[in-house]
Amino acid sequence: VTDGKQVAILVPTTILALQHYQTFSKRLEDFGVKVDYINRFRSTKEKTEIYQKLKSGEIEIVIGTHAILSKSIGFKDLGLLVIDEEQKFGVAAKEKLRSLKVNVDTLTLTATPIPRTLQFSLMAARDLSVIRTPPPNRQPIHTEVRVLNEDVIKESIYYEVNRGGQVFFVHNRVKSLLDVAAMIRRLCPDVNVTVAHGQMESDDLEKTLLGFIDKEYEVLVCTNIIETGLDIPNANTIIINDAHQFGLSDLHQLRGRVGRSNKKAFCYLFCPPISTLTSEARKRLKTLEEFSDLGSGFDIAMRDLDIRGAGNLLGAEQSGFIADIGYEMYQKILEEAMLELKQNEFKDLFEEELNDDLSYVREITLDSDVEMHLPDEYVSNIQERLNLYTQLDKLNNESEIDSFQAMLKDRFGRLPKPVLELFEGLRLRWVCKELGFERLVLKNNKLRCYFVENPQSPFYESDTFQKLFQYLASKGGKLQLNIKKNNRHLIVARDGIYTLKQARQLLIQIKEEALEVNK
Template identity: 45%
Template sequence: FNRVSKYSGKDAAPKLSPLGGTDWEKTKARTRKAIVNMAEDLLKIYAERKTRPGIAFGPDTTWMRQLEASFPYEETPDQQKAIDALKADMEKPIPTDRLICGDVGYGKTEVAIRAAFKAVESNKQVAVLVPTTILAQQHLNTFAQRLAEFPIKIEMLSRFRTRKEQKSIIEGLADGKIDIVIGTHRLLSKDVKIPNLGLLIIDEEQRFGVKHKETLRKIKTTVDTVAMTATPIPRTLQMSMMGVRDMSLINSSPKDRLPIMTEICEFQPEIIAEAILKEIDRDGQVFFVHNRVQTIEAIHRYLKKLLPQVSVAVAHGQMHERSLEGIMLAFLAGKFQILLSTSIIESGLDIPTVNTIIINRADRFGLAQLYQLRGRVGRSSRRAYAYLLAPSYRRITPKARKRLRAIEAHADLGSGFALAMKDLEIRGAGNILGAQQSGFIEEVGFDLYTKLLEEAIAELKGEEVIKPPDTKLDIDIEIIIPDEYMRDREQKVELYQKIAGAKKLSEIESIRDNVEDRFGKFPVSVANLVEAGAVRISAAAHEIEKVVLRSGQVRFIYKEGVQFQRKQIESWRRVVAFPMEFSLGQTPIIKIDMGQVAQNDRLGHLRAILNKI
């Protein structure tokens, strides 16, 4: 089991290599080389950043405490940790570069607001970069609302602003009159100069193009940077990236938040009408997502005919900026009950009164998109509903079926971090590590990739890499987990893998304690399994390649070329109380006769012998 891991890399079946061939080893070597190169670059950037002088922002002031006290919710534990870590980074005299990962609606914006406030208090300007105009407007509202009591000038630079307004904002930034500017990639244009920039906040960095990322990289080297993403980053990846990238994971959901009820249904007038009216009856609003601009007007007419008493607004990316802004603001103000839009609402929109979303042709969306769209509702303590409209199961592709089932099954809070097929995690890993690495993740699978990454980073940092023992066991003793002891197949596989992957005897002991604590005293076959794991670790430490134990006869087969000293032979003679013989050729072998020991005690004796040598 130490050679078996769940493959998660892409939807299609992975390319298989023949057993006994060299293809797989070549693929692993290629992946390892790419990982080492990438890890070297990352460590170099990280080390350089630690040596470059940055801005040391001042400690918290009375104003900061006032701002924190005015936060209408209680900070979640993870949110508080992220805030503390970010503040500590900012107070150091080296440039900050922290990534904050959190599920949709888990309070990343509040972390950013506090960081921005800290920078402004130290007389520095702040730029907040977002991927869409609508999100820029949303952030402007949130920042302005939270910082209303303080003398801070906040502006937004995006296509929602007229030429004249843009010119005046650019001048204000150059003169240092504007403290915080929120904008789309318009902020990266050559004519925008922010002379006193101290903090750059980037929301959903992976959604910017290569050219914009290059410009960002140049800015990042000199100022403190905070990046935020809702694409989940797996914890395993976070652990292996320790010391290469500073990350905070916000995994705890806000208090009183309820999971979103998710239903897959066909496009039927009664279902749509009932869903909309149910929401409107409790004074809520509805998002209706239809992702085709060409036919959005037809759907608008359909909804008007179906529910003439309900007010519907239409929004899509091909509209004139002014009209789009007007519609979004009117919807925010509650002037419309339904917003019929394309997927432009996908990122970051936060309207607590919207608690029902209907997604038409949900089978055409990717998993990450569906997940982000569904996250637009359920932002308050009210129960939220998501209706995924799709043709009957027979008429959609197996892949689409799989996606819809996955999103329906994982309706609980924060399930973005547990989505079974890891689609999002792999995307998240690709976002952090770059597109080329995504290809390698697909080739070797995510679990093995993470293992290789961990080893590469540890080696480059000069740390000792302990690999799991590769000693083979050939024994005639039953080592299995019976159904009577543990019924769940997944738990069994997990336990087999833990024992097979253990690198130290202390890990085996900890597994023993945990399992006995949960499932009770080991039956004989499980006790043998754990002993076998311990024998492998001890044998590997003695450079033994294979342990054969059959009918009470033991053979320790050493690695080729291992030299035996006289002292070692004497040590074996002293420790072993059974008949024994040595064969000290090119591949040394020690044979022990344990015939008189009861079968189920033999592994325990072997372990004791190896530990004493």
């Protein structure tokens, strides 16, 4: 700003934009710096005035959500772009930033040091700075893992309220959120309690959050929507119910909502008895309890990656291409390389293991003009959508699909058609894997199934392929299947297939008849 340039600060939510505006205005009021913000709280007239002042250079710092990325907004001389909560924007938004704001210095920030973006996108970050020094007078957050106990809830809420503070109670099930609020009202009848979750109307949700910020309520019962960067210094106790169901990064981010002033903060992680939890859940909770000191974020990041089996990915050992391609892609390449070695050079050594694992296809590509995804209007938060895609990719049977669908209905409402098609595509992939198809294309009502591309694959020596080949080569009549070589691929084609469900039914029929599954 002192060099005569402008600064744009991009944030993921309207509430955060307003909070940053208030903070910047207060801190820069003695320097004569003109600060303003853009979000959907501003009227059309106000936005038009802001756009004009940006073009003239009258506004030096502007804070806003995605609206400030619009090509219709012009800057007199933009010198710096700051992206807060970087992990909330995803690949698409970051690519748009690079194309819209070329030759502008960019600083990306994340409120949590947990490297979530390693799983989802290529950040292409080259310079990394770690802020380990906390603001003056900050104290570590006291973290305890407890079995759900009404006396602890009552005591912790009254302790916080009696010292003039506020409490977050996180319960990530919308269906039973009101029941939890009723329980707290029963335990603490003289305390003002309100509820917030993602299925509320946006105006009601933001009115509730602003009311909590303005201290109209003392307890906020909510889902994990508070995870993104809310700065409420007066809230210094957070109670997280069913903490074992959250990821380590989610828990660390939620815990970061308290302890933002000079008061001692408390975080209670409620879960079933430790002995009943999975090994990974116990490790996550123990990590949060162990690393509660200020500046311990990188220690948590290292432990998180260790729990997931990635080793010391962020340390000095990170070299070569791992930093560029990201954790998930590195793991995938490593697994494929190991499998190739086992199937070729060390075939004799791993013969028993290979016989136990009869899957010749590790990943199936599904290409279709059928719409199958999680729509933006169904799950609005980008990071949440990416989390759900990652979870969905790990489903292995119908029982897990049923549980996942029930969770989606509870949190986001009735499943729209693109989401139902997404599950149908997952089921289709399962059948493809059994038959040895590594790619399936369904476009223009024509189905094409591609066998394993590598002609040296052990699949072509398997009983599965021999039976399929004999069946498909001799089959005529209703199925009208044919086999043809296309470059290096062996393809099974069929016309008149209109839906993913039809494609799956056809492949199941082939599997049952060719492999004699039911005989």
